[in-house]
Amino acid sequence: MENWINFGIALLLVAINGFFVAAEFALVKARPSRLEQLALGGNLFAKVANWLARRLDASLSACQLGITLASLALGWVGEPAFHHLIEPVFAWMGISNPDVLHYVSLAFAFTTITALHLVVGEQAPKIFAIRKPEPMAVWCALPLAGFYYVAYPLLVALNWITSLLLRSIGVEAVDEHGTPHTEEELRNLVAQSHVHGELTRSEAQLINAVLEFDDQSAHQIMTPRTDVITLSMDAPIEDWITTIRKYRFSRYPVVEQSLEKAVGVLHIQHLVGLDLSQPLDRAALLQPPNFVPETIPIKTLLQHFKSSQSLLAFVVDEHGTVVGVVTLEDVLEELVGELEDEFDEQVRDIVPEDDQTFRVLGQTPLDDINKAMGLTLQSHDSDSLGGFVMQHLGRVAEQGDVIQIDGAKIEILRVEGPRIVSMRVRLSAPLASLDAPTSTDDNEDSAAQ
Template sequence: MTAWYLVIALLLLLANGFFVGAEFALLASRRTKLETIAAEGSTGAVNAIKSIRELNFMLAGVQLGITMASLGLGYVGEPAVAQVIENVIEGFVKLPSGLLHGISLVVALTIVVFLHMVMGEMAPKNMAIAEPEKAAIRLSVPLRLYANIFRPFINLLNSLAIWVTSRFGVDATTERLSAHTVEEIGAMVQASAKGGAIDRFEERLLSGAVELGERDAGAAMVPRTELSALPYTATPAEIEATVVRSGHSRIPIHQEDLDNILGFFHAKDLLQVAPEDRDRPLPADLIRRMLVVPESRKLRPLLIDMRRQRIHAALVIDEHGGTAGIVTLEDLIEELVGEIRDEHDVSEMGIQRLDGGRFLVPGSLRIDEAESLLDVDLPEGEYETIAGFLMDELGRIPKRRDSVDHNSWRLRVRSMHRRRVVQILIEPLASDSPPTPSGE
C-alpha cells in the first residue's frame, strides 16, 4: 500500500509542476508571437491564445489545480514517506515507537516540502519563464481539457473571487490586454536597447516611429529665423547663389515679407531655366505649392497629407497667422531615423570636433541629438535645443561668452546673431577647476 501512495504522491508532484508551469507560461507569453506560430498551423498555439483570452478563468483553474495537488501531496505523500523512513530506521536501530514516529514525520515533512518547492514549484516556473511560448504551446491542450471538465466548479470559485475583489473596489479583468500605450512601447524600446537586443540605430528608429504621433510641426520645422528665403522678384542666378550659400535645396519664395510666402523653389528646377533667363525674374510656374499647417499639427497626419498630395514641404504658421517656419518631408524622415546628411550638408550638423575633447555646435542642435552624437548628458525641460537649455539655465536671453556648467561639461556661447545663439562651445571641465561665472 505504501508503494501505491508513493506513486500517487509522485503523480501529484508532477501535477503541481504542470499547473505551476502553465500559470507562468500564460502570464509570460507574448500573444503576438503565439499568433505568428498559430498562423503556421500550430494547434497548441491556438489553444494557448484561447487560454490567454480568458486568462482570469484559466488562472482560477490553475490555482485550483495547484491547491488540490499540494493538499493531496501533503495528505498522501508525507505519511507514505514517513512510513518508508520508519522502516529504514528500524533496520538499523531500535527506538521507542513514539520517538521513531516523531523523527520519521519531521524527516518526511522536510523531504516532501523540499521536493514540492524544487520540483513542484521552482523548476517548472524557471522552465516556463525561460521559454514561455514553447511551454504554453505544449501545456495548453491538456490544460484546456482539464479546465473544460471542471469549468462549472472553476466558474463558481472565480465568480466568488471576483465578487470579493469588487467589494474592495477592484475591477478584475477577464482578459489580459495585449495593447500597449506609447509610453509603454517607448519604455520597452529603451529596455531592449539597454539589454543589447537592439542597437542604437534601431532604438532611434523605433523611438522615432513611436514618438512621431506625439510630435508636432513646430518641433520639426526649420524656424523662421533660419529660413533662406527670397522675394518673388529674385532671379534664377540669385536663387542658385542662395542654394550654394545655404546648402538648402528648397528656397521659400515670398511677396513683401516672410508672412506672405507664395511657395518654394526647388534647386533641381534650375535645370529648366534657359541660360538667357538666368538674370530675369523667376518664372511663376516654377514656384511650387506648399501645404499650410499650424504649429500644433501632428507629424503623423502631416506625413500622410504630404504623401497623399505629393507635396514635400509645408508652411507652418503661428497662432496669429504669421510664418513660424517650414517643415519638409526630409525633416519628418529625420524625426524617424535621425539627421540625414548629404554631400551638401555641414559635417555632423555643424558640429566641429576640437582638440581637448571640445565641440563647437550650433545653438539649434536638439537636446537628444547632442546626447546621441556627443554623449553630453543634459536634462529634459521646456526646451528642445541647446540654446533653449542655456536660456532656461540663465533665466534670460544669452549673451556672447555666457556660460553654464552642467555635470562635467561647460557650455559657452561662442557667437550670436542679434538675439539668436549661433554657436556654442562645449568643453569638459577640469576636475580641479572652479566654476566659471556666467557672463565672464
C-alpha cells in the same frame, strides 16, 4: 507496500503540480502571434494551445485549480508516505523513543516533501516555461484542454462566487491580462529585447523614435527663420541661379520682402529645360505657400504633407509671424535619423574635445544635450541650448559669457547678432562613456543654411 504506493502517488502529484505550473506560465509568457503562426501550420497541439490562449483567464483558472488540487493531495498523501518510509531509518540510527522518533521523522518528511514540491513542482517548470513559453504551451495544450473541459462546471461556479464576492465589496472583476502596456512599459520591453539580442540597436532606436514621434511639434524640428534661404520674387533670374548653385537645395521659399509675404515654393526641377534668357512667368513655376502652426504635432504634420502634396511648409506662431520652415525630410529624420544626399555637408551638433568638454552648436536640442551628456536641462520656453542659455542670462548673449548650471559650465564661443552660434560645455565630472554624438545636417532639404 502501501507506503511505497503512496510514495509513488506523491511523486506523481509533484509532477502534476509541475505540469500545471508550467502550463500557467507558458500561457502567460507565450506570444499570441507566435501561437497563431504555429496553429496555421496544422499542428493539433498548437491549435489547442492557441484556443487556450484566446481564453486566457479561464485557462489560467484551470491551471490554478489543478495546482491547488495537486498541492492539497500532495500534503494529504505525501507527508505520511515519506514519514512511514523514513521512520525505520531513524529507528535503525538508534532513536528509540517513540515520540522523538515520530516527530523527527515527521519533520524530516515535511522538509523533504516541501523541497521536492518547490524545486520539481514549482521552480524548475516555471523557469523552463518562462524561457521556452511557446514550445511548453504547445506541449501542455491537450492535457490542459482535457482538464479544462472536465473541470469546466467547477470553474464556472468558482468564477461566479469570486465575482459575487468582489461585487459585495464594491470591486468590479476585470480582465487583468487584457490590460494594454503603457508607453514606458513598451520602452522597457524594447530595451530588454535589445539587451537579450532579440532586437538590433537600429531596430530598438527606430521603435523608440516611433514612441517619441507624437511628443514633438513642428517648432522643435523646423529650420529657424534666421537660417532660411529665400528667393526674392523681384530679384533677377541670375540671382536665383546663383543662390541655387551656392546652397544646392531642391526647394526654396519665394517671398516679397519677407517670409510673411511668401508667394510660393520653387522646386528647381521647374527650371530645367527653360530658356532663362527669355522672360519667365515666375508665378506659374511656384507651388502655393503652405502654412502650419508651430504647435502642430509632427504626426499630424506628416498627414498634412501626405494630403497637401506639398513637402515644404511655413511655420507660423500665434501672432501669424513666420518663425521657420519645415519639410517632410525633417519629419522623417525624427524616425530614421539624418538623411544625407551627395551635396550635404555633415555638421555635428556635439563635438567632444575630451571626456569632460564638448563644443556644441547653439541650435542643438536640449533633449540631445541631455542624452549625450547625462544632464537634465529643461525649459518651458526654449527647445535649444542657445535659447536655454539666453533665458538663463536674461539678456542677449555676448561672446565670452559664462554661465554655471547644475553639472556643467557653459561658455559662449561665437555669436551672430542676437543668436548664439556655438558654445563650449564643460561637465563637472567626466563621462564614463559617451553615446555617439548627434549629428545634424545644415543643408537639409529645406531652405536652411
